[in-house]
Amino acid sequence: MVARRxxxxxxxxxxxxxxxxxxxxxxxRKLSELSSADLGGPSLLPGWTRRHVIAHVGYNARAVAxxxxxxxxGVETPMYSSPAARNAEIEFGATLPPVAxxxxxxxxxxxxxxxxxxxxxxRWDFEVRTAQGRLVPVAETVWxxxxxxxxxxxxxxxxxxxxxxxxxxxxxxxxxxxGAWEKRGETAALAVRVAGGEDAGLTLGEPAPGVTLVEGPLxxxxxxxxxxxxxxxxxxxxxxxxxxxxxxxxxPRWI
Numbered sequence: 001m002v003a004r005r006x007x008x009x010x011x012x013x014x015x016x017x018x019x020x021x022x023x024x025x026x027x028x029r030k031l032s033e034l035s036s037a038d039l040g041g042p043s044l045l046p047g048w049t050r051r052h053v054i055a056h057v058g059y060n061a062r063a064v065a066x067x068x069x070x071x072x073x074g075v076e077t078p079m080y081s082s083p084a085a086r087n088a089e090i091e092f093g094a095t096l097p098p099v100a101x102x103x104x105x106x107x108x109x110x111x112x113x114x115x116x117x118x119x120x121x122x123r124w125d126f127e128v129r130t131a132q133g134r135l136v137p138v139a140e141t142v143w144x145x146x147x148x149x150x151x152x153x154x155x156x157x158x159x160x161x162x163x164x165x166x167x168x169x170x171x172x173x174x175x176x177x178x179g180a181w182e183k184r185g186e187t188a189a190l191a192v193r194v195a196g197g198e199d200a201g202l203t204l205g206e207p208a209p210g211v212t213l214v215e216g217p218l219x220x221x222x223x224x225x226x227x228x229x230x231x232x233x234x235x236x237x238x239x240x241x242x243x244x245x246x247x248x249x250x251x252p253r254w255i
Contacts, residue, residue, distance in 0.1 A: 055093025
């Protein structure tokens with residue numbers, strides 16, 4: 001029997017699929033390290049337990065798969081019927097027994113991977129609508145899922161760190177976050193700069209008088225920008241007009 005393979009021909013999308021699947025495997029590993037009792041513990045997201053994070057990641061895979069199905073068939077299948085329905089789904093999922101919660105993650109991830117695999121090469125430019133109302137080529141779903149699995153693996157708060165996330169994912173994530181801030185006009189008095197590593201010197205915004213500059217290793221900067229604060233002992237620093245601040249200010253809202 002001939003092995004099934006991804007039909008997409010674009011090299012960039014193929015590379016993205018690999019990163020997304022590696023992120024799924026990383027999330028699965030961190031999930032497998034949790035006991036049933038651990039699932040009810042707090043996550044890094046205020047108001048959410050680990051159960052909420054797992055349910056969200058599982059249902060997100062189903063929602064993304066609906067967009068891929070839309071591209072495959074041409075029949076509109078929105079990610080969610082409404083924001084309220086999305087939230088209710090997560091709250092319900094958080095009440096599932098541990099085995100059912102694990103199955104939700106496993107089965108939804110496999111379903112999405114298969115939808116990606118079987119999408120014809122000619123359909124990857126087909127436009128679909130995200131939950132935020134943006135029209136994007138269905139190829140964008142690969143990045144949408146990539147950031148979900150890598151970021152929320154850290155949110156499980158059982159050992160995963162932003163330093164475990166591939167640098168390419170961190171760079172794109174930082175660009176997405178900064179872009180969201182710019183659209184809302186929240187970057188006039190803020191700049192971020194990466195210190196150390198291969199991305200040293202990467203700067204967003206313009207350090208100038210009256211501007212708060214947040215600086216540190218790429219992983220630390222992205223953790224802060226994504227609203228997860230700074231890890232204990234983090235090398236993240238903040239300065240304004242050359243003077244050091246006691247701690248970095250809270251990052252603007254991302255999503």
